[in-house]
Amino acid sequence: MGASMTHVYRAVWTDNSLSLIDELPREFTEWLSSRGTPIKIEKDSVVVDGIRTATWSTFENSLGRAVQLNLVEEHEGTWITSITAIWTPEENVLWADVLTELPHNQVGIVNAPRVIRNLLLGGGEPQIGRDSIEVQPREVDDQNALDELMEGLNDEERSIPYLLMRVGKGTERKLSIQRATRASETLAGLAQVFAVDEKSIKYLNGVLAPSHRLEEVGARLMMPGVIAAPHDERLTYFISSTDLDDNQKTLGRMMLRRIGMTSQWPSVPVTWAMLKRECDQKRIELLQDAKSRGASIDTGAIVRPLDPSENAAEIQRLRDQIDYLQEEVLVAAIAAEEEAAKAENYLNSLVGRLTSGEPPIHLRMKRQNIVGTIAEARNHVKHLVIPESAERSIEVLDGSASSETWAGDISQLFGAMESYAIAVSRKKFNGDFLKWCDDGGGYFANKIAMKESEPTMKDPTLKAKRVFKVSTDLDVTGMKLMVAHAKIQMRGGDQIPRVYFFDDTKGATKKIHIGFIGPHFLVPSSSF
Numbered sequence: 001m002g003a004s005m006t007h008v009y010r011a012v013w014t015d016n017s018l019s020l021i022d023e024l025p026r027e028f029t030e031w032l033s034s035r036g037t038p039i040k041i042e043k044d045s046v047v048v049d050g051i052r053t054a055t056w057s058t059f060e061n062s063l064g065r066a067v068q069l070n071l072v073e074e075h076e077g078t079w080i081t082s083i084t085a086i087w088t089p090e091e092n093v094l095w096a097d098v099l100t101e102l103p104h105n106q107v108g109i110v111n112a113p114r115v116i117r118n119l120l121l122g123g124g125e126p127q128i129g130r131d132s133i134e135v136q137p138r139e140v141d142d143q144n145a146l147d148e149l150m151e152g153l154n155d156e157e158r159s160i161p162y163l164l165m166r167v168g169k170g171t172e173r174k175l176s177i178q179r180a181t182r183a184s185e186t187l188a189g190l191a192q193v194f195a196v197d198e199k200s201i202k203y204l205n206g207v208l209a210p211s212h213r214l215e216e217v218g219a220r221l222m223m224p225g226v227i228a229a230p231h232d233e234r235l236t237y238f239i240s241s242t243d244l245d246d247n248q249k250t251l252g253r254m255m256l257r258r259i260g261m262t263s264q265w266p267s268v269p270v271t272w273a274m275l276k277r278e279c280d281q282k283r284i285e286l287l288q289d290a291k292s293r294g295a296s297i298d299t300g301a302i303v304r305p306l307d308p309s310e311n312a313a314e315i316q317r318l319r320d321q322i323d324y325l326q327e328e329v330l331v332a333a334i335a336a337e338e339e340a341a342k343a344e345n346y347l348n349s350l351v352g353r354l355t356s357g358e359p360p361i362h363l364r365m366k367r368q369n370i371v372g373t374i375a376e377a378r379n380h381v382k383h384l385v386i387p388e389s390a391e392r393s394i395e396v397l398d399g400s401a402s403s404e405t406w407a408g409d410i411s412q413l414f415g416a417m418e419s420y421a422i423a424v425s426r427k428k429f430n431g432d433f434l435k436w437c438d439d440g441g442g443y444f445a446n447k448i449a450m451k452e453s454e455p456t457m458k459d460p461t462l463k464a465k466r467v468f469k470v471s472t473d474l475d476v477t478g479m480k481l482m483v484a485h486a487k488i489q490m491r492g493g494d495q496i497p498r499v500y501f502f503d504d505t506k507g508a509t510k511k512i513h514i515g516f517i518g519p520h521f522l523v524p525s526s527s528f
Contacts, residue, residue: 009098011116011189012268013133017125020085020092021067024119025056028069028083031115041069044282046290046297053297057283063271064088068279077101081113084276093272094119094126096189117188128189129159137165137180137193140200149194150207158224161191161259166201168217168241173197176217176241179251183219186252190259191221217241221255233491361418366411369398370497373407374517377414383421383505384414385513389469392518397497402489406497409488410517413499416442417512424505433484433503433512447490452483455526465523466500468515474504482515485523494521 032039039047039054047054051074059066068084078101086093096116117135120126126133131152140149152158163183167176177195184193196204205213209230214220218240226235237258244250291297365377371394378386397403420436423429429436438445456462470480480502488497500516
């Protein structure tokens with residue numbers, strides 16, 4: 001048990017309606033018995049039972065008291081379940097952690113331990129911030145429930161994710177309620193599940209942003225802060241009921257994974273952290289004492305937590321790094337979804353081209369990164385103008401894990417543009433580039449916008465961001481306003497690629513001019 005530990009579950013809540021310090025030992029003992037591993041735990045002592053080691057440690061000072069129950073067991077690797085009840089003059093706190101020596105990629109889905117669900121169902125009034133926590137889904141079927149839901153969604157201080165389940169009618173409703181119930185159990189202490197009926201969903205969809213609506217039966221995850229940032233893909237996620245299998249636990253597991261991808265452990269008050277840390281230290285002392293008396297215990301993996309006051313800068317650095325990596329994971333996941341949607345059409349195109357003996361032009365242009373793809377495109381296209389000035393912060397795009405996927409999409413865009421320009425020059429096509437794509441011209445029409453929104457164009461600053469350097473053959477001023485653009489990735493954040501262009505295939509130059517290739521944050525819109 002000397003390996004470093006992976007932290008895979010945390011839940012922290014308050015419950016001032018009962019004494020958690022008194023309840024915890026009883027619930028922990030019942031949990032051990034219910035899972036077929038009864039252990040007679042004793043206060044301030046260590047009990048070793050085969051592959052399991054249980055510790056009951058306590059601590060008290062002028063700030064408060066803490067009781068901690070800890071179970072270390074071997075099951076395809078070492079697992080630690082640690083639950084601490086904390087009392088201060090202001091709060092009763094329950095703090096649960098699960099750790100394992102397995103790396104994250106081998107852990108899979110870690111549900112809320114049954115002991116956590118039992119504590120939440122113990123008859124008290126558990127809360128996380130403003131929200132009461134329930135193991136069962138909260139039904140939204142009248143105006144009062146709707147008002148409470150909207151108040152929570154709009155609360156800037158909300159700290160717990162909401163999972164909104166549109167339940168539908170008839171047999172569909174029955175299955176949705178079953179899924180919502182299982183999801184509540186899986187997400188106990190981590191998220192609150194709401195079951196919204198069809199009457200209430202009409203009102204809810206009327207007040208939510210278009211990107212947040214539940215247009216069909218299914219579930220939408222709403223992370224804290226989502227209402228204020230409707231275009232932040234990290235803060236919301238929808239799964240249709242048609243995409244769920246017959247396993248009623250699938251929804252909860254999918255949402256648990258999504259929450260893990262898009263959030264970090266919540267910060268806790270210093271007093272709570274100090275009391276828990278002292279309880280951790282007391283546990284280590286008990287383990288060391290038991291080991292000195294001959295017990296078979298390896299304390300190497302049970303380390304004392306870092307003191308936030310001593311390591312504030314390092315903790316902030318790690319949080320920033322995690323935030324960046326989560327963004328990368330989410331962007332890659334969205335890119336994968338969009339790539340899957342293109343796969344069948346892409347394969348059909350490949351088969352047709354390969355049987356003719358000539359590789360498609362976009363495959364001849366494609367390289368493993370964006371800067372290489374742009375350079376190669378200049379060698380293959382005759383009807384596209386791609387000036388060096390169009391390349392903006394390409395290193396940001398190529399620094400992403402999705403760079404190769406984006407490079408492939410850009411090569412496909414340029415290939416479609418070249419084919420379109422050739423068809424126009426030969427008078428075989430009379431529409432615009434969007435129509436060309438819509439008619440199966442080699443690129444997805446839903447990724448092409450031929451104009452910007454009215455609010456964006458009315459904002460002088462945003463409009464100015466869309467004026468790019470061009471050849472004087474196109475405009476004698478050497479500058480051109482461009483509003484037509486390709487959304488290389490449609491959703492995901494401010495670092496995803498955009499390509500702006502001006503279609504002059506029917507003008508003097510007979511070409512398409514690229515004005516911008518770069519991240520979205522350099523060409524923001526009124527809604528982003």
